[in-house]
């Protein structure tokens with residue numbers, strides 16, 4: 001079979017992504033729709049399987065075709081019965097879709113027999129796609145075997161070698177590796193490495209089932225580097241279908257053109273958001289309910305609260321047009337490098353930009369940030385934020401009042417406000433802000449006539465604030481650790497301008513600062 005080629009070669013004409021990201025415009029004005037094909041089992045309860053896959057793709061703005069390998073009778077109590085489709089008929093479905101549609105990414109879920117894997121491989125060699133995402137489903141969340149041990153050999157020797165990414169949970173990783181013990185993050189790393197040797201380009205071992213961990217940790221391995229992707233464990237019964245959802249979301253992001261790590265990060269965040277958002281909905285009477293992929297079954301007010309997370313403030317990159325001009329780089333390039341280096345949120349602070357030019361650049365930055373799963377805020381300019389559909393704004397005490405900003409932007413946007421005093425921190429909470437920027441912690445050359453409040457002033461603001469706080473002003477690699485060391489639980493990160501953007505290489509400075517912040521977090 002020809003190598004599936006991952007997501008390496010996109011026709012240049014597809015690159016102009018529209019705001020909705022579902023379609024891309026070619027020079028001939030033909031709209032190319034990002035397409036996923038899911039090859040999986042049907043779940044009558046619709047929390048997992050084909051039904052979940054279609055919902056995720058729809059939620060992410062991607063078209064999803066479906067080839068059904070098996071029909072299951074299941075609900076929130078478990079799997080009552082499974083009916084396998086004949087391999088010939090699975091092949092007919094594959095041919096129907098692949099011979100007609102321009103499928104970008106194939107995602108596999110329940111592949112219940114070696115014969116079905118065989119017909120899948122045959123069809124993929126006849127109709128190659130850009131990427132193959134393999135979720136090696138073996139056992140349902142309720143414990144029902146969906147693909148027995150007869151499948152292991154063809155998975156190991158035929159399917160994994162042509163996969164771009166595989167997304168096993170620890171039980172599936174263990175089964176693929178002949179029953180090795182995987183009970184710690186170190187063992188997950190070692191499993192990811194061994195699985196990578198079986199041929200997939202990337203491996204994501206999901207640690208949701210790991211015993212005794214307060215975090216949910218997934219281990220990503222690209223053949224060289226490991227990334228640990230942490231998220232807080234969400235207490236809910238509604239976890240049915242999380243694996244299918246994650247893999248399909250990765251497929252959808254790849255179909256839109258994201259690099260692999262970005263696709264994985266976006267997918268993890270999507271699952272966390274959906275789980276948190278629907279943690280207390282009740283569908284079915286069993287132990288494992290479905291969750292809401294469209295985030296629409298609850299009060300919309302709570303959506304905003306669940307999407308912005310205080311930890312997003314960890315490394316806050318604030319751009320500066322003067323510095324970009326000095327170093328001869330565009331805002332877009334500056335933002336890309338900051339994100340690649342580990343920035344967790346971006347603010348465009350373009351004090352001298354002309355409105356028209358700023359708007360165009362802001363739109364490009366929104367696309368970049370969105371495809372990387374990083375929020376983009378606009379400094380001061382509510383009009384620009386609305387026009388480019390940014391994720392929010394940052395305003396100061398002399399800018400538009402926060403309550404008015406909230407009424408203009410609505411409940412879903414993120415609003416940050418600068419506070420130097422406890423009174424301002426109280427007011428920020430009352431007015432509906434999401435976070436506080438507090439400084440100048442140290443003297444700065446970036447903002448003229450800025451009053452320095454020092455570490456003591458920062459501590460005061462943190463103590464008075466019910467909101468998460470990010471520290472700003474004169475912060476860089478040499479002193480970021482001393483800021484985080486004040487140890488206030490709601491101090492979530494540092495915001496920096498010159499430490500990233502008044503430097504020759506934004507990427508390497510961002511990486512260094514991220515590393516130093518991560519180390520100081522580990523120590524405290």
Ligand SMILES: Cc1ncc(COP(=O)(O)OP(=O)(O)O)c(N)n1
Pocket residue numbers: 316318347349379380394395396397398399416417418436437438447470472495
């Ligand atoms: C994260 C963050 N904190 C504080 C500020 C300062 O905002 P403001 O007081 O409105 O001053 P200007 O940035 O507009 O000069 C910020 N931008 N970001």
Ligand SMILES: Cc1nc(C(=O)O)sc1CCOP(=O)(O)O
Pocket residue numbers: 318418437438439440441443444445446447450472473474475495496497498499
């Ligand atoms: C934009 C801004 N606001 C501040 C505040 O105190 O609210 S200090 C500041 C400038 C921060 O730039 P640098 O990281 O280069 O010191």
Ligand SMILES: [Mg+2]
Pocket residue numbers: 379380394395396399
């Ligand atoms: Mg301002």
